[in-house]
Amino acid sequence: MGICDAPARAKVLNMSQHNGSFGCNYCKIYAPFNEDLKCRVFVPTSNLQPRTTDEWKKLALAASNTKITRANEREFLGVKGWNQLLRLPYIDIVSFCPPDYMHSQLLGTVRLLLAYWLGGRSQLFKYNFHMVWHLPQVVRQYGPLITNSAFQLENWMGKIAKQIHESKIHIAEQAINKCSVISSTITNFYSNIDCFETEFIKYF
Known part of the structure; x- marks a missing residue:
């Protein structure tokens, strides 16, 4: 699983950005550009055609x-x-980069809904709102949304950044010298994921 925000996900998968005509990595929905709203609109439909890894390879x-x-x-x-x-046979390229809960939903969909509820001019049918349709699949495959969010990763990056200072020593060398701190952070990150999954399973 690759935890990325939407722009990074497009680069990792080598596909169009989230604001492109076909910006969803889970399905083949076409998002036409709306001149009035000045953005692409993911029109809700119950007939979403899922992508497959085999088809993705052929297209690639x-x-x-x-x-x-x-x-x-x-x-x-x-x-x-x-x-x-795509060279790795054990990776499902379609679901390898699930929508990041922090960026896609909390900073994306929730903000759109708040703007809409408060009477602002908000276009709900953007990329982030469309990804709500795929969240059940994400939960079935990876567990609670919090386990595939960028919260822990960005917190981890912040801790790494604090360990690196401006000096004559190359940044890469500083990072290597602090590898014990980084390793400890990674261990704690995965321990937290295990705890979330354990709590999640109790309810099912």
């Missing part, structure tokens, strides 16, 4: 040998080309 190979333009982009469903994760 085809896209790698083709110059993608506005005229032919729909043929590739947002896949821009090959990525090295």
Whole structure:
């Protein structure tokens, strides 16, 4: 599993950004550009066509040998080309990067809903709101949303950053010198995930 915000997810998977025509890595929904709202709109539908890893590989190979333009982009469903994760047979590329709970839902969907409820001009049918449709699949596959959020990772990055200071010593060398701190942080991160999963299982 790769925990990424939407822009990073697009780079990892080598696909279009979340504000592209085919910005969802879980399904093949087409998001047309709305001139009035100045954004792409993910129109709700109960007929979402799921992506598959096999199809993704075929599209990736085809896209790698083709110059993608506005005229032919729909043929590739947002896949821009090959990525090295596709070499790994045990990875489901479709669900490898689930929507990050912190960025996608708390900072994305919740903010949209608050703006809408408070009477602001908010377009609900954006990428983050669309990803709500896929959250049941994410929970079934990975467990509670908090276990695949960036909360712990960003906290971890903050701790690493505090260990690195401006000096004559190269940043990479400083990071290596602090590897025991980093290792301890990673261990605590996965311990927290185990605790969340244990509590989650109690209710099912």
